[in-house]
Amino acid sequence: MNADALIGTWFLREAYAVGPRGERLHDVYGARPTGVIHYGGDGRMMALITHEGRTQLDGDRQAAPESQRAEAYRSSIAYAGRFDVESGWVRHAVDMSTYPNWVGTVLRRALSFEQDAAVLTTAPQMQDGIETVIKLVWQRQPVEH
Template identity: 35%
Template sequence: MAIDLSGVWRLVAWRRIAGDGEVSYPLGDNATGTLMYSASGRMAVQLTAAGRPKLHTDDPLGGDESERAAAYSTCLAYVGSYVVQGDTVVHTIDQCLYPNWAGAEQSRPFTYDNGELVLRTPPMVTATGTVVNELAWAREAD
């Protein structure tokens, strides 16, 4: 029986696993996040580092450029639609903080065990080698 992903999920951990097995945490080991899947096929996700410093402005589009860059570097968010295909969920991204993903599809193989949903990226080649991102989620209580 296929898992019903609909609902709200809380980030447990975002781990980046290198080809040599080394594990790092892109937003820190205490990052926070929310993943929402609607029954109608819409989805949204936001991930943030803990303890992000506030900007010295009340204007969300203003302030010091370096402060905005630091804030951008400690957050990832996108919205779109999703479909489950076996043990893979495919996100079709409408809008994203990282503009290169807008309009793209992101396939995420997943496992669900003991109440934890784990989404994985396909292996990606980076400047330091191949990595897989692994995001673990726990369903929020209704």
């Protein structure tokens, strides 16, 4: 598998946590998240995911109440960097992100294709005391909500 299969823009269809026995646990960003990931022919990628049900802020980004700004931060993630594909894995070398802890790291995702979708699966991680993986299903066409 090479990077050519990923080149272009993909839209998030669903994202959910999977438990240790393969069971679907919960939707990570709500039942109808919004997301886009773009892989460029120049080896750079960018991703943006927002949770379902976000509310507008009262005022501009700086003047809105702190609690609203915090909720806006909690309900979205964006990052960009270089990417490469090797042996069934895509690696995102993050050089900018709304989550500063990711800057300078490599996010490694198992990559598979199922029908019309690209499926990215995280490495196992602990969530609420349960080892889970997050499965993100991306499709070429925008998702209608």
